[in-house]
Amino acid sequence: MTTRKTEIGGYPSPAEWARDLNRRTVLKGGVALAGLSAIGVSCGSDAATEFTGSIGDAGGALTIGSNASDPAPQAGLAAVVASFPNEDVEVTINTLDHNTYQENINAILQAGEDDVLAWFAGFRNKFFADQGLLGDISDVWDQVDGLGAGFLAASTATDGKQYFMPTSYYTWAVNYSKSLFAEKGYSEPSNVDELLGLADDMASDGITPFVFANDGQWPIMGTFDILNMRINGYDFHIDLMGGKHEWTDERVRNVFTTWESLLPYHQTGANGRTWQEGAAALETGECGMYLLGTFAASASEALAADMDFFNFPEIDPAIGAGALDAPIDGFQMIAEPKNAAAAKELLLHMSTAAAQDAYLSEDPSVVASNSGANTSVYNDLQKKSAALAGSATGISQFLDRDTIPDFAGECGNMFAEFIEDPSKVDGLLADLEEKKVAIFADYS
Amino acid sequence: MSLDESVTATDHDVTTPVTPREGEEGRRSHSLLTGSDRRTLTLMTAVPSFLHIALVWIPAIGTFILSFTNWNGVRWSSLKWVGFRNYEQLFTVFEKDLYESLFNNLWVMVALFAIGTPMGMLIAYILDRNLKGSAIYQSIFYTPVVLSLAVVGFIWRSVMYSPGQGILNSVLGRTDPGNQIDWLGNPDFLIPITSEYGLSKNFMALIAAMIWVHVGYVMVLYLAGLKSVDPNLREAAAIDGANEWQVFRQVIFPAMRPVNIVIMVITVITSLRVFDIIDVLNNPIGTDVLSILVTDNILGESGNVGRGSAYGVMLLLVCFAFAIIYLRNAFGEEDQ
Numbered sequence: 001m002t003t004r005k006t007e008i009g010g011y012p013s014p015a016e017w018a019r020d021l022n023r024r025t026v027l028k029g030g031v032a033l034a035g036l037s038a039i040g041v042s043c044g045s046d047a048a049t050e051f052t053g054s055i056g057d058a059g060g061a062l063t064i065g066s067n068a069s070d071p072a073p074q075a076g077l078a079a080v081v082a083s084f085p086n087e088d089v090e091v092t093i094n095t096l097d098h099n100t101y102q103e104n105i106n107a108i109l110q111a112g113e114d115d116v117l118a119w120f121a122g123f124r125n126k127f128f129a130d131q132g133l134l135g136d137i138s139d140v141w142d143q144v145d146g147l148g149a150g151f152l153a154a155s156t157a158t159d160g161k162q163y164f165m166p167t168s169y170y171t172w173a174v175n176y177s178k179s180l181f182a183e184k185g186y187s188e189p190s191n192v193d194e195l196l197g198l199a200d201d202m203a204s205d206g207i208t209p210f211v212f213a214n215d216g217q218w219p220i221m222g223t224f225d226i227l228n229m230r231i232n233g234y235d236f237h238i239d240l241m242g243g244k245h246e247w248t249d250e251r252v253r254n255v256f257t258t259w260e261s262l263l264p265y266h267q268t269g270a271n272g273r274t275w276q277e278g279a280a281a282l283e284t285g286e287c288g289m290y291l292l293g294t295f296a297a298s299a300s301e302a303l304a305a306d307m308d309f310f311n312f313p314e315i316d317p318a319i320g321a322g323a324l325d326a327p328i329d330g331f332q333m334i335a336e337p338k339n340a341a342a343a344k345e346l347l348l349h350m351s352t353a354a355a356q357d358a359y360l361s362e363d364p365s366v367v368a369s370n371s372g373a374n375t376s377v378y379n380d381l382q383k384k385s386a387a388l389a390g391s392a393t394g395i396s397q398f399l400d401r402d403t404i405p406d407f408a409g410e411c412g413n414m415f416a417e418f419i420e421d422p423s424k425v426d427g428l429l430a431d432l433e434e435k436k437v438a439i440f441a442d443y444s
Numbered sequence: 445m446s447l448d449e450s451v452t453a454t455d456h457d458v459t460t461p462v463t464p465r466e467g468e469e470g471r472r473s474h475s476l477l478t479g480s481d482r483r484t485l486t487l488m489t490a491v492p493s494f495l496h497i498a499l500v501w502i503p504a505i506g507t508f509i510l511s512f513t514n515w516n517g518v519r520w521s522s523l524k525w526v527g528f529r530n531y532e533q534l535f536t537v538f539e540k541d542l543y544e545s546l547f548n549n550l551w552v553m554v555a556l557f558a559i560g561t562p563m564g565m566l567i568a569y570i571l572d573r574n575l576k577g578s579a580i581y582q583s584i585f586y587t588p589v590v591l592s593l594a595v596v597g598f599i600w601r602s603v604m605y606s607p608g609q610g611i612l613n614s615v616l617g618r619t620d621p622g623n624q625i626d627w628l629g630n631p632d633f634l635i636p637i638t639s640e641y642g643l644s645k646n647f648m649a650l651i652a653a654m655i656w657v658h659v660g661y662v663m664v665l666y667l668a669g670l671k672s673v674d675p676n677l678r679e680a681a682a683i684d685g686a687n688e689w690q691v692f693r694q695v696i697f698p699a700m701r702p703v704n705i706v707i708m709v710i711t712v713i714t715s716l717r718v719f720d721i722i723d724v725l726n727n728p729i730g731t732d733v734l735s736i737l738v739t740d741n742i743l744g745e746s747g748n749v750g751r752g753s754a755y756g757v758m759l760l761l762v763c764f765a766f767a768i769i770y771l772r773n774a775f776g777e778e779d780q
Contacts, residue, residue, distance in 0.1 A: 102745070103743060104743075105745055106517065106518070106743075106745060106747055110518070124745065127745065127746065131516065131518050131519070131522070132518075132519070133518065208621055208622070214629070215601075215628070215629070215726055215728075216726045217726075217728075217729065267621065267622075268622060268624070268626070269607050269624050269625075269626030269629055269630070270626075270629065271626060271628070271629025271630070271631075271646075271728055271729060272605065272607055272626040272627055272628035272629030272630070272646070272728065273607055273608075273626070273629070274601075277606065277607070277608055277609070280608070281608070281621075286621050287621075404746055405745040405746040406741070406746045406748055409740065413729055416629075416728075416729040417631065417729055417730075420629075420630070420631055420632070420729070431540065434536075434537045435537055435538070437537075438533050438537045438538075439748075442514050442748055442750075442751075443516075443746065
């Protein structure tokens with residue numbers, strides 16, 4: 001079949017996809033033309049598995065493995081399946097607890113019970129595709145309409161083929177309570193000095209400026225991501241995640257110096273606090289700001305109604321504030337599905353605006369990947385998320401999706417130890433660099 | 445049953461006037477095993493041996509072999525032999541994780557021996573005095589053993605240790621922002637050994653949860669043992685003028701020797717394989733133990749079977765050390 005070249009070598013970085021959201025051009029048209037000419041050359045080689053793109057040919061049973069164990073995403077996926085126009089396919093959704101699912105994904109992929117699996121774009125998808133655990137859905141992508149080149153890049157593995165169907169994303173930003181800002185007369189900062197000024201104001205008002213919660217050792221990865229992207233830029237961040245820079249590099253050290261200077265503005269005792277408890281501190285007004293994904297709003301309805309956010313402001317004017325974390329969620333097909341025809345039809349359906357509208361009607365905490373989705377039903381947070389991602393100059397997937405999972409765990413450990421005792425930073429970084437070398441060697 | 449029967453049969457034979465010659469006895473008792481006896485015995489030894497080899501030895505040897513590889517656990521073709529590299533890395537790159545885990549396993553053992561096990565024995569001893577409502581107390585203390593891990597995790601994370609809303613901070617009046625005790629997150633040392641290793645505060649908080657479960661377990665075992673101690677022993681000691689402690693120390697405790705050994709072994713095993721409570725409380729920093737390192741490496745998205753197996757071999761070696769100590773004692777006493 002056709003292979004598409006991604007802009008970034010072997011690493012399918014989603015760097016460029018956000019721009020296409022803005023342009024709202026359907027690049028796939030051009031790509032499909034190129035694809036057609038390629039098919040003309042290699043005609044007939046894949047006739048048995050040829051996917052025509054018309055939904056309704058397949059039949060039989062199909063199983064989706066899902067980590068959507070929370071009520072809203074679960075209802076959302078059910079709505080997507082209900083909107084699947086092919087009634088000959090009997091779709092079963094196999095839902096597991098979120099964490100259990102993620103910890104057992106390797107076993108689930110090899111068990112072959114579920115044809116289609118919920119997963120994450122970028123490195124974590126590529127990682128399985130490279131091991132031959134996933135089914136090639138490039139032919140489905142040939143029929144996709146309304147997904148930009150960035151999404152394409154985030155769905156493409158080392159071999160240049162697509163193994164992922166992105167359905168939605170959300171953004172990471174500084175969340176705050178609208179009522180608190182109105183009451184105290186705070187305004188959104190546009191650079192780091194204003195941010196620090198705002199934090200000082202909050203502190204003098206008896207409010208802890210930043211929520212800090214790190215139970216599970218992943219939430220504050222977001223803080224590192226954003227500081228690194230603001231101080232060293234997007235490309236450096238992605239290369240660092242890809243193991244191409246040393247953690248003992250002075251540029252990385254600078255990030256921790258800045259982070260240390262910001263720590264007094266944060267809650268103490270972060271390592272034992274869950275993000276839900278952190279969201280509660282934002283809701284009660286105990287804290288003023290919270291750098292977290294927009295899913296923070298899902299902690300309570302009251303917070304969802306009162307929450308707003310701003311993009312983390314620029315630190316270095318030469319670098320600006322164009323990059324941010326915006327993880328993409330979606331679905332992938334296992335290498336040997338029991339019902340490939342139905343799986344591909346469903347994946348194609350999932351890429352459509354209609355399916356994503358159905359999903360968002362149940363779970364309004366994320367934004368649709370298809371540019372044709374109905375944005376008029378978006379709430380303020382969704383509109384702002386879409387606009388923020390649309391204007392971004394670089395999108396990363398979040399630390400634990402941008403690098404080898406083992407190494408992400410080591411980073412999480414290191415950050416957790418750093419915030420307990422910042423004076424140990426040099427030793428911790430040297431240690432992390434050693435582990436990076438060992439872990440990356442294992443997967444090379 | 446069949447063995448018992450054969451014994452009685454031999455006894456009966458001995459009473460007959462014909463005295464068997466020496467050397468004949470072995471052959472005679474051997475011939476007393478019928479065909480069905482033999483089949484039963486063969487089955488009774490073969491099935492457990494097979495299961496033991498299949499479920500214990502093959503995985504253990506497999507772990508040992510895999511510890512010399514770099515493998516992601518997916519396809520055999522991606523397996524690479526790397527010699528002692530994994531071990532070398534355990535003692536260089538990952539030495540902090542390894543030593544921290546060894547220390548933590550040791551702390552659990554010390555805490556269970558010093559606090560958990562004696563407390564369970566004490567509660568059992570008190571409940572054995574037929575207190576009013578003894579059954580209710582037993583149920584209460586045993587509950588933690590029965591509860592599902594998800595519930596245990598919820599109880600300790602959200603009900604007990606939550607910094608803002610937990611019982612402990614509420615009782616201590618430490619719920620104000622900036623004044624909260626971070627029970628599960630604070631890796632500062634309670635008992636430092638070196639500047640890098642020691643018993644951290646948050647690990648002590650996890651140990652408290654482990655003790656909570658262990659006490660109930662030991663209590664039930666010990667209570668069952670106490671029920672089998674002849675009450676006359678206690679009375680006789682009391683008549684001789686022994687006080688409560690002396691009765692326990694000199695009479696009950698020695699009489700309970702088999703149960704004591706079981707409890708000792710269980711305590712050692714528990715502290716070496718401790719995993720569940722740490723895992724449900726999200727494995728905060730500084731709380732790795734060997735079993736956590738094994739699963740972290742082998743399970744998960746990016747399986748690193750080689751390194752995980754090397755940690756597994758470490759755990760196996762520690763277990764061997766204790767098994768050897770135990771067997772030496774057991775056989776040593778038999779020899780005397």
